[in-house]
């Protein structure tokens with residue numbers, strides 16, 4: 001479904017991973033993250049195994065490592081937090097490079113870093129191989145509350161329209177000699193925001209009228225009737241199942 | 254007209270408005286007793302100055318606004334709560350701004366929205382969508398997001414969204430506004446090729462003359478003239494009294 005809607009996280013392609021139905025990938029990523037999170041942090045080798053699994057998926061999806069790594073930058077704030085932990089946490093101390101660090105803090109930091117990175121990595125791969133539109137349809141298939149899916153769809157559809165509206169208002173301001181400099185401009189900017197709010201609100205009302213005119217009664221019809229085949233499910237679930245196979249010995253050993 | 258269209262009148266009017274009056278909740282009376290009827294297959298223009306009540310009238314035709322007094326009948330069915338779903342399927346309204354009308358992420362889903370609400374699914378739905386898009390010459394754009402289309406293309410898709418519901422009557426609010434001459438002509442060709450009843454709200458008198466053999470003039474909330482378009486447009490005193498103006502140098506003969 002759908003061309004266009006190129007979002008920054010998406011990498012256009014036709015790999016087997018791209019072709020899997022969105023909802024199977026969603027379930028796979030969710031299950032993978034659950035497995036990763038429930039792995040004891042001391043099982044360092046298990047995390048190495050998970051990382052290898054993700055690398056294999058990235059390879060199958062033909063997502064270049066550089067692309068994936070750059071998009072994992074969202075993780076940076078958590079990394080910063082994790083790096084603080086060994087300094088502030090309580091408990092027994094150990095010496096690393098001449099610094100006194102908390103042992104539990106070090107494990108805590110490792111825990112956040114390893115699990116966070118794997119979770120973000122899996123999500124980046126999901127986003128890179130799935131159109132935003134298909135993700136929403138996938139959520140709908142997975143019985144996500146329809147209202148939430150509808151709201152997200154409308155954000156997807158009207159994001160550009162509203163950005164255009166904002167751009168037009170900026171051009172109108174600037175053509176009449178306005179320059180956003182210093183606190184004196186804030187009043188004007190606030191009024192622009194107000195006008196934008198009213199315009200989007202009124203548009204919402206008109207869109208609702210148009211929907212009602214075509215028989216909308218509160219539920220979006222699910223149009224994409226294709227259910228996932230057994231083979232597609234097993235392909236998608238191969239990731240969390242293998243991860244589980246790695247996780248189980250980590251618990252028992 | 255009698256109350257039972259099936260037994261006494263084999264071909265009921267497509268649209269029958271009688272004694273329709275309406276006041277907005279803020280007390281502003283917009284319609285004061287509107288009467289007219291459209292035969293099946295007629296193409297009629299609804300002319301009138303700004304603020305005459307044209308949009309208000311249109312919103313009564315599929316029950317978005319409910320008459321304060323009087324009644325609206327579509328193909329013999331009264332527009333009321335009991336017949337709302339049926340009426341909305343039979344009256345297709347194309348709103349003025351296509352961005353209000355096209356709210357789904359892709360053209361195909363948007364065109365499918367109406368018939369899907371009416372319960373169509375699968376191959377039948379797919380065929381309906383393709384046919385509607387072909388009729389407006391937009392079939393090759395089915396998978397594109399509406400906001401990447403030009404204004405004229407969006408207007409055509411908006412017409413398709415309504416055609417897909419196979420309406421008894423097509424109502425267009427200012428269909429030629431914001432179209433360049435070529436798009437205007439293409440839309441005219443599409444509209445003349447359809448065999449449905451058309452009610453076209455417009456300020457564009459030459460367009461009305463080209464497309465609609467018959468015209469109604471709504472002014473101050475009542476129908477002040479109803480007759481053949483060339484005759485109405487030749488009546489200078491009528492046009493002048495109701496703020497209607499032909500473009501410079503245009504002669505209706």
Ligand SMILES: Nc1ncnc2c1ncn2[C@@H]1O[C@H](COP(=O)(O)OP(=O)(O)OP(=O)(O)O)[C@@H](O)[C@H]1O
Pocket residue numbers: 277278279281282283301302303304305306307308309310
């Ligand atoms: N929501 C509303 N509340 C109160 N009054 C309204 C509302 N919408 C329209 N009106 C008033 O009703 C009258 C008819 O408005 P309407 O929008 O039907 O005119 P119109 O013929 O479509 O005009 P235009 O050619 O400008 O589109 C106007 O005087 C208008 O001010």
Ligand SMILES: [Mg+2]
Pocket residue numbers: 307308309
């Ligand atoms: Mg209007």
